[in-house]
Amino acid sequence: MSAVTEVTPPAPAEETAPPSGGSARTRDRLRHGGLALWSVLALLYLFIPVFIVVLFSFNDNQGRFNFTWQGFTFRHWADPFADPDLAKALTNSVEIALISTAIATALGTFMAMALVRYRFRGRSTVDFFVFMPLSSPEVVLGAALLAMFLTLNINTGFVTVVIAHVMFTVSYVVVTVKARLEGMDRHIEEAAMDLGATEWTTFRKVTLPMIAPGVAAAAMLAAAISFDDYVITSFNAGQTQTFPLFIFGATRQGVPAEVNVLATMLLLGVLLLMAGNVLIQKSLARRDTMRAD
Amino acid sequence: MSLNTRRKLLPWLFIGPGLLWLLLFFLYPLLNQASVSLMTGNPEQGYDLTWAFHNYWDAISEYKEQFGRSILYAGVSTLLCLIIGFPLAYFTAFHAGRWKSFILLLIILPFFMSYVLRTVAWQLILSDDGTVVSFFRTIGLLGDDGRLLASRTAVIAGITYNFLPFMALPLYVALEKIDPRLLEAATDLYASRTTAFRKVTVPLALPGIFAGSLLTFIPACGDFINAALLGTPQQYMIGNVIQSKFLNILDYPQAAALSFTLMLFILVGIFLYARLLGTRNLTEAAI
Numbered sequence: 001m002s003a004v005t006e007v008t009p010p011a012p013a014e015e016t017a018p019p020s021g022g023s024a025r026t027r028d029r030l031r032h033g034g035l036a037l038w039s040v041l042a043l044l045y046l047f048i049p050v051f052i053v054v055l056f057s058f059n060d061n062q063g064r065f066n067f068t069w070q071g072f073t074f075r076h077w078a079d080p081f082a083d084p085d086l087a088k089a090l091t092n093s094v095e096i097a098l099i100s101t102a103i104a105t106a107l108g109t110f111m112a113m114a115l116v117r118y119r120f121r122g123r124s125t126v127d128f129f130v131f132m133p134l135s136s137p138e139v140v141l142g143a144a145l146l147a148m149f150l151t152l153n154i155n156t157g158f159v160t161v162v163i164a165h166v167m168f169t170v171s172y173v174v175v176t177v178k179a180r181l182e183g184m185d186r187h188i189e190e191a192a193m194d195l196g197a198t199e200w201t202t203f204r205k206v207t208l209p210m211i212a213p214g215v216a217a218a219a220m221l222a223a224a225i226s227f228d229d230y231v232i233t234s235f236n237a238g239q240t241q242t243f244p245l246f247i248f249g250a251t252r253q254g255v256p257a258e259v260n261v262l263a264t265m266l267l268l269g270v271l272l273l274m275a276g277n278v279l280i281q282k283s284l285a286r287r288d289t290m291r292a293d
Numbered sequence: 294m295s296l297n298t299r300r301k302l303l304p305w306l307f308i309g310p311g312l313l314w315l316l317l318f319f320l321y322p323l324l325n326q327a328s329v330s331l332m333t334g335n336p337e338q339g340y341d342l343t344w345a346f347h348n349y350w351d352a353i354s355e356y357k358e359q360f361g362r363s364i365l366y367a368g369v370s371t372l373l374c375l376i377i378g379f380p381l382a383y384f385t386a387f388h389a390g391r392w393k394s395f396i397l398l399l400i401i402l403p404f405f406m407s408y409v410l411r412t413v414a415w416q417l418i419l420s421d422d423g424t425v426v427s428f429f430r431t432i433g434l435l436g437d438d439g440r441l442l443a444s445r446t447a448v449i450a451g452i453t454y455n456f457l458p459f460m461a462l463p464l465y466v467a468l469e470k471i472d473p474r475l476l477e478a479a480t481d482l483y484a485s486r487t488t489a490f491r492k493v494t495v496p497l498a499l500p501g502i503f504a505g506s507l508l509t510f511i512p513a514c515g516d517f518i519n520a521a522l523l524g525t526p527q528q529y530m531i532g533n534v535i536q537s538k539f540l541n542i543l544d545y546p547q548a549a550a551l552s553f554t555l556m557l558f559i560l561v562g563i564f565l566y567a568r569l570l571g572t573r574n575l576t577e578a579a580i
Binding site: 036053110118130144146147164166234243260264 | 548
């Protein structure tokens with residue numbers, strides 16, 4: 001980390017006059033370059049493990065040990081679902097993410113609407129209470145839930161994982177949808193009601209379309225968190241395997257390269273979704289400007 | 294039903310289902326955990342509530358090392374995240390130009406690859422026969438038999454890595470809101486760049502620093518994946534102890550006592566930190 005000295009923000013010495021002339025400009029350029037270099041290094045730090053995972057999905061390794069580079073192969077990409085346990089774990093993760101996201105998004109959206117739209121007694125208490133799970137370490141949430149299931153003699157498994165995931169993703173949904181609602185113009189809804197629309201019609205035809213992007217973002221966030229969760233799931237999964245649990249369990253004998261393939265495929269899928277979204281937004285914007293002309 | 298009561302009931306109708314879920318699966322488990330933490334017994338015959346407050350004393354004195362380690366590792370990682378993340382967020386907010394959304398995308402993209410798998414990749418990067426170790430040995434940063442994996446450095450580097458985006462994003466949001474004209478005004482009024490940075494940028498970025506530190510420190514304190522994959526039992530944190538007590542040793546009362554202590558510690562920590570930074574509205578700042 002030799003770059004520290006040149007990049008730490010308070011770079012120039014104390015001055016009494018505003019910067020002027022060539023030396024100040026050089027210093028500005030140095031500062032700018034330093035910041036850019038620092039940012040590139042920080043992003044590299046974030047990406048090195050991702051590169052490694054992708055690279056080792058092509059490793060021609062023997063057995064399950066996938067730690068040293070043996071040569072290039074497409075072998076693992078040919079049949080990433082070869083291991084039935086891995087396939088089952090992945091299916092479980094997808095199912096859990098879909099079910100818990102649907103429940104959490106529905107519950108959270110309604111909570112966010114009430115918290116933003118209505119002034120009622122107990123509102124700030126509810127607000128704080130919703131925030132609580134976000135400020136608790138996952139290990140506490142997972143352990144407390146497991147202790148409850150044990151006390152009530154409930155067997156842990158698929159259902160308890162869904163319960164746990166809804167519990168800790170619902171707060172993320174509330175926060176995300178609330179942010180969207182707070183930036184929204186109330187007058188549009190009032191106008192709809194003034195023009196004779198009932199509350200329900202207003203909700204369906206005005207409110208819902210307007211908050212839809214926020215709800216979609218919240219749902220995606222919830223799904224991503226649920227799919228990737230290890231800590232809370234490890235407490236409440238019983239014999240049920242999920243994708244992160246499978247990977248963690250496999251670390252002792254070596255994580256099979258098929259896991260790298262699947263993780264790379266998921267990352268590519270997300271990238272494609274994002275690119276598609278950008279293209280749609282761009283074409284919508286173009287259509288709007290054409291209309292305006 | 295009168296219109297007035299309907300008005301009053303409506304918000305609760307909206308909130309009800311979600312609130313019920315949180316009461317049943319968040320608040321009740323926490324209370325239940327408090328009662329479990331006061332039980333005595335053994336895994337074979339089961340546990341009974343005997344108001345054994347000594348569980349807390351036993352648990353804390355037995356695992357004070359792991360507690361201290363959790364706080365130390367999480368604290369150092371949070372500081373490192375701030376040092377790495379602040380210039381990154383600053384550059385993105387003020388100098389990135391049309392690359393802004395691309396950089397933001399790059400910051401969140403690693404999230405879409407499994408957390409556990411990326412930590413396993415660090416195992417490979419830091420392994421004894423890896424390039425990093427041999428490079429460090431060549432330049433003398435490590436002795437000839439020096440290791441990176443299974444060390445404190447590896448665990449802290451892993452935690453810093455995993456929570457960096459949680460620091461960088463709130464910092465970016467706070468910095469992005471700053472009106473550049475304020476900085477111009479400061480320099481026009483003869484503040485040096487350093488003074489302008491210290492007196493304008495940093496105070497306005499405080500909500501971001503606050504939110505980012507909490508979003509990094511809280512999960513880092515309870516993390517056990519990094520210590521489990523990149524460390525040895527000598528680096529185990531309190532999360533590792535809670536997990537193994539619950540899932541392997543089945544000593545529920547002690548595990549519950551440890552977990553409850555961790556939660557209390559963090560709540561008190563948030564409160565003190567908020568006072569320190571002078572944040573008036575806790576929830577607002579953290580979100």
